Amino acid sequence: MTSFAELGIDQDIVDALAAKGIVDTFPIQEQTIPLSLPGQDVIGQAKTGTGKTFGFGIPVVQRLGLDPEPGVKALIVVPTRELAVQVYEDMDLLTSGRSTNVVAIYGGKAYEGQIEQLKAGAQIVVGTPGRLIDLAGQRLLDLSHATEVVLDEADKMLDLGFLPDIEKIFQRVPAKRHTQLFSATMPGPIIALARRFMVNPIHIRATDPDEGLTQANIRHIVYRAHALDKVEIVARILQAEGRGKTVIFTRTKRAAQKLVDELNDRGFNAAAVHGDMGQEQRERSMASFKTGKKDVLIATDVAARGIDVDDVTHVINHTIPEDEKAYLHRVGRTGRAGRTGIAVTFVDWDDLHKWALINRALDFGQPEPTETYSSSPHLYTDLDIPAGTKGRLTKAPATGAIRTAKADGEGASRPRRRRRAEGDAPREGAAHEAGEGRGTHDGAGREHHDGKPAPARRRRRRRASGQPQQGA
Incomplete structure (x- = not known):
């Protein structure tokens, strides 16, 4: 098993990884990092969870140098917001000993914070296709100097229908660049994409994604x-x-x-x-x-x-x-x-x-x-x-217990009372003063809501029309 220190990686990156207990490489890292460091285009294929992020992230950070100039120099495109956050965290770890700044650009969050970090001179952008194209179209994201380009989880890009967006992004980056493509599987359209946008890439397959x-x-x-x-x-x-x-x-x-x-x-x-x-x-x-x-x-x-x-x-x-x-x-x-x-x-x-x-x-x-x-x-x-x-x-x-809690008034709505009991205070804003309008009951169904009998005219009309009284 090879350690990161044995691959010619800068000491500050090795130290940052070691601080997190990461010392030895995975096969995909061991095979791709030595190729990517000098600028070889690489296609990395390995099953999910075998360290592909550091496989492409370490060469990106090291090739930018200890103190890169402000402005976007590296672009990492990912298919989902959650993956953007995860890759951002890994890249932030790799750059913890340098002046390099990383920004995550993805939808579902306010534009202002992302634009502010771009204007502050962030050198590495991790983003999803939609938000990247949006900001680039508004001339808030300049990709014309992004000489390091990575497509992560390319097969998922295909599944989500992002390949047309990827083509638009490649039109905005320099023709002369270092490109890496990483994926768990390699369907035909992804291979075609690699042939179109990469220069003599070396395909590294650490393990078959369906085996091992x-x-x-x-x-x-x-x-x-x-x-x-x-x-x-x-x-x-x-x-x-x-x-x-x-x-x-x-x-x-x-x-x-x-x-x-x-x-x-x-x-x-x-x-x-x-x-x-x-x-x-x-x-x-x-x-x-x-x-x-x-x-x-x-x-x-x-x-x-x-x-x-x-x-x-x-x-x-x-x-x-x-x-x-x-x-x-x-x-x-x-x-x-x-x-x-x-x-x-x-x-x-x-x-x-x-x-x-x-x-x-x-x-x-x-x-x-x-x-x-x-x-x-x-x-x-x-x-x-x-x-x-x-x-x-x-x-x-x-x-x-839930029923008891509700009975005690925790989150339970009390049943609507039809009548207020004798002695209750009148409702706020009532037309009558206290003591009036409390309502009485004579036992013959002749109660009215304000304590007065119902209008006689209404009762006479019911009798005249032959309709029985309520409760009769």
Whole structure:
């Protein structure tokens, strides 16, 4: 295993990494950094969670020098907001011993702060395509001197339809530049993109994304589960022995929010990240998960690429991914940095065909998921769940306690009273003085709301029309 110091990396960068306990390289870093440092265009391919960010980030920072001139000299394009935040944090670490400044440019946040950092002379920009093109179109982002360009998670760019935006961005950067492209998979359109915008790139594939560490580090469990029983199963899995941080993936934003509400009601410490949340909310959820304040994160696929947490022990696919690539990206949240992990996938009856395709593509050898319920004995043995575990933590408030609290006035709305009792103070702004308009009841249904009998004319008209009196 090679250390960063052995790759000819500047000492301040080595020290910054060592301060975070990062000393030895991953294969993708060991193979790409020596090529990128002198300016060779590189295509880096490796599974998610094997250190691609430092693989391209270290050459970018070192090639800019210790004290680069103000202005954008490096551009790193990423597909999602969450990934922009994660890459920004890694780049900020690498530049901690230099005057180089990094700015994250992405949607969902106010323009002012990002524009202010650009005007202050930030040299490295990490951004998503939409906001980058927006600011460049307003002439607030000058990319004409960005001689270091990186496309990160290029396959996700393709999935999200960003390739036309990438072409627009490349039209704004210098023709003579150093370009790096990193991705977990290399579909045809990405290879075509590389041929068009890169100069004699060297393709480095550290490991096949469908093999190797994905299979060795992660234990895959697949259950055929009923939709109405999934929450109960999840709640019991979350009480498994040794369970640490857990990421749960849902197909829709609504399902993510519903699940986080249900788990929190059951006493678990869960947060969500999905498209219906504001960017500030999403960042708070991610921060609370990374720091351990929340140990369960429910997310949709778009947010998956930004979940860069090494100590995730379990990934649960609440709904099956669309294909094998999405499956790999989801389960890649666990088993990172050489650790082991567990991936549990629920397959609905209607989605058995999807699992058959994923199983065949990844060669799992499990064409038929095991039919599983929250009471199934094999659920407990498969995942080391203590016997007798139920789907609600004891610390969760009981239903009776909630009712009691509401009865005491905590968050409960009082029933509307039809009449005020004898002696009650009059309503504020009432036309009558205190003591008047309290209402009386003579037992014959002749009460009126202001204490006076109903107008006789109204009663006479009812009798004349032959309609019976109320209560008759």
